[in-house]
Amino acid sequence: MTQRAAGAGDELAERRYEPVIGLEIHVQLKTRTKMFCGCELAFGEEPNTLTCPVCLGHPGTLPVLNAEAVHFGLMIGLALGCEIAPRSIFHRKNYFYPDLPKGYQISQYDIPLATGGRLGDVRIHRVHLEEDAAKLVHAGSSGRIHGAEASAVDFNRGGTPLVEIVTEPDIHSPQQAGEWLRLLRATLKRLGVSDVNMEEGSLRCDANVSIRPAGTATLGTKTELKNMNSFRFLERGIEAEIARQEEILRGGGAIEQETLHFDPATGSLSSLRSKEEAHDYRYFPEPDLVPIAPTDEMLARAREALPELPAARAERFERDLGLPAATAKLLAFRSELGDYFEEALAADSADAPALANWVTVELVPRLEDEDPFASKVKPRALARLVAMVSERSVSQSAAKEVLDVLAAEGGEPAAIVEQRGLGMAGANELGAIVERAIEANPKAAEEFRAGKQKAIGAIVGFVMRETQGRADGGEVNRLIREKLGA
């Protein structure tokens, strides 16, 4: 009996689990003004300077919907392949908190702006519009409301337009969550509707996480993770939560439905509220607003505003330019990098895969700023350099030196090659060096003549050292063989 029980325990302990993850993303829209009033939107202003009676929730004030926010919402819905609701409505979500001046948040509930859609390998459940809460500043060591000595409210952020994007639970690993969020971020950035900065909070991601025995189809009890304000924290938070849930299930326990707060400093998760403590938000239709009924003109305008999106761009890079998938993605998901690459490609006759490789492998580590256009290396200059490598007028390693100079000082690659004598060694020069190399390596020369192919390596090495990389390996090989009469 005891043995059997232990056996069953082992089985439980060794069971493999599959994580099931869905994301809820809040995106602050980069509109000129707030969602329901005329206050300007800006980040980093003096607290409570961008406010008015409406966004402070004064008695008698009424919300008026921001048309630009609707336009951005429609763009996002269309970009994610969603169906736009012919008539969506706002609801009031009721709860008390000092960052919520009206005592309710105006959000969308059962009839959101857009539903159903897909981005990459993840289906989109819904996209809706709402307003952001104000920002609480807690004095005291904890930085959170619990244990704070005092709290102040900055209403500048209150009423910022938000789009909430909810995915289906189609994600199965922390890495996939991170990668997909990067794709979403790139897509939103490309749309130009948000700054999508996770540290500044213009892109915020919550994760719903559950696990189930691998190979089964039912969903386990999920928990909601909040406060993961970077890609790394998102992956770490989900990883920690999967580990926590696995440990509970392996120990024979049950997962409790709750909301968890991720502490990036310690990597730990603490409970914010349990299912019993969950709010009853008492949603009801917002009587102060009329439904959003997008006209054909509004939809056409949103459609026309859509640029080529990262997923499509990556596909085009791969298909039309022959870039490897990973490079194509890298360039497409960082849209400035993609733009830089395309500008360089248009500027010279450089080979696309080679140029892409130079941008992603060589240029990126040399960038001081995220934005490649801010670098001293002009797209045209990089393209010329890559073309020179292809034309064999400069070697790979010399070209890297040229790039160093370009990054530090700017300029034209040809002039730098000329100034610094980094061009390929000429035929006469190379011939002389090859002769010296053979003289310096009589043993290797003899062995090679005797048929030992590998022996040529020592002679080639000598030449390369002498030319400091300004010689083409193939050409050097050819010359040596010629001199040795092979």
Place this chain on the structure above:
Amino acid sequence: MSELLELSAAAAAERVRAGELSARELFELYRERAANEDLGAFLWVADEAPEVPADAPLCGVPVAVKDLFCVEGVPSTAASRILEGYRPPYTATAVERLIEAGAPVLGKTNMDEFAMGSSNENSGYGVVLNPWDRERVPGGSSGGSAAAVAAGLAPWAIGTDTGGSIRQPAALCGIVGLKPTYGAVSRYGMIAFASSLDQCGPLTRDVTDAALLLRHLVGRRDPCDSTHLEFPGEVSLPGAESLTGLRFGVWGLEEEGVEPGVAAACRAALARIEELGGAVEEIELPYAEHGLSAYYVIAPAEASANLARYDGVRYGARSLDGDLTSMYERTRAEGFGAEVKRRIMIGTYALSSGYYEAYYGRAQKVRTKIVESFRAAFEKVDFVVTPTSPTVAFKLGERTANPLAMYLSDYFTVPMSLAGIPAISIPAGLSDGLPVGLQIAGPPFSESRILDAAHALEQAIGFEGRRWR
């Protein structure tokens, strides 16, 4: 001086326009009366007459404003202790339009706290006495505005009507009160009670004054109120003397609870309608009898959210007591009166998960049915006529212990609010020396026609309503 008091607002404006009266003198006359009144009608009175442009159409005839309207820098409390000391940083659109038209604010009038009540006894700042009988209520919630106009403390006033709050006090004080079509007057700056029902309108001595004041309340779309609608054309000043060709559908006169004196006064008014050439017939209004039940779900539900902002964080009263939750609880426990708390609790309950469909969802269905009832009625008749209130003004304290009896005061006015249609109350006569109101309702945006018919009837009835001393 007393001769000036006899003038209707429209007549006073004419005098000023003709140069026979100075706007300043008129303002000072009423300012003096409002500042020294003893009915409890005013919560705040202006210090001095503001400058009014010479060509302003309302010629400086001052208006009393229900304390539900925000006026920049002026105490605006909705008669609630929770807003004690609050001075808004902006002015309501309705008030701004009247100021622009040349009707400066005379003062802020008392009311039921947050417009919740039918007797003005729910004010956080004391009751208002009915100038017809000082032991009786003026009605509510715009009780201060109604009493002020009836007692000659103001030439005219604005109030708000959510379920009868203009019409019922107008009836109980023997004056004219009009609730316009929902959306006709901007709600921006009107402290919200039930957003889908609240509507601003005039309380005046006669029908012509109501039309004149309404003309300047409505108009172009207010960009600050998404539910505001541009008024179709200008409100015409009434001039009809005959009701020939018009059909009046009577509803509710036989209902249990209508006082015999009220029914008699209404019947007399119906006889006048027929004398003027109008056709009177009984009509059915299916579901209207359930109006009150639906109203007392929808209005408290919306109120429970609208009043959540009074939390002590940003403005108004704050009772500090330990942590955040205690601050919320004490601020609201001390700041709100009993009726307001009752409605917040009803509304919160009705919206709760698991009860929403049974209460809020069903109430909205009843509301839709009532809209359809009126639509069907207006295919047969031009106007629907009812008593405004089932009773005349009741004694102070008579119904305070019985909220349901109090709610029944609005039995006849609530259906029109739910349907969003315009309705006027005009004095029909007296019952035991107390005024009886007759309500005339029409389809959306039929204000000019309602006013015209009401004017003809008003002339025929010849009600003598001046109650000032």
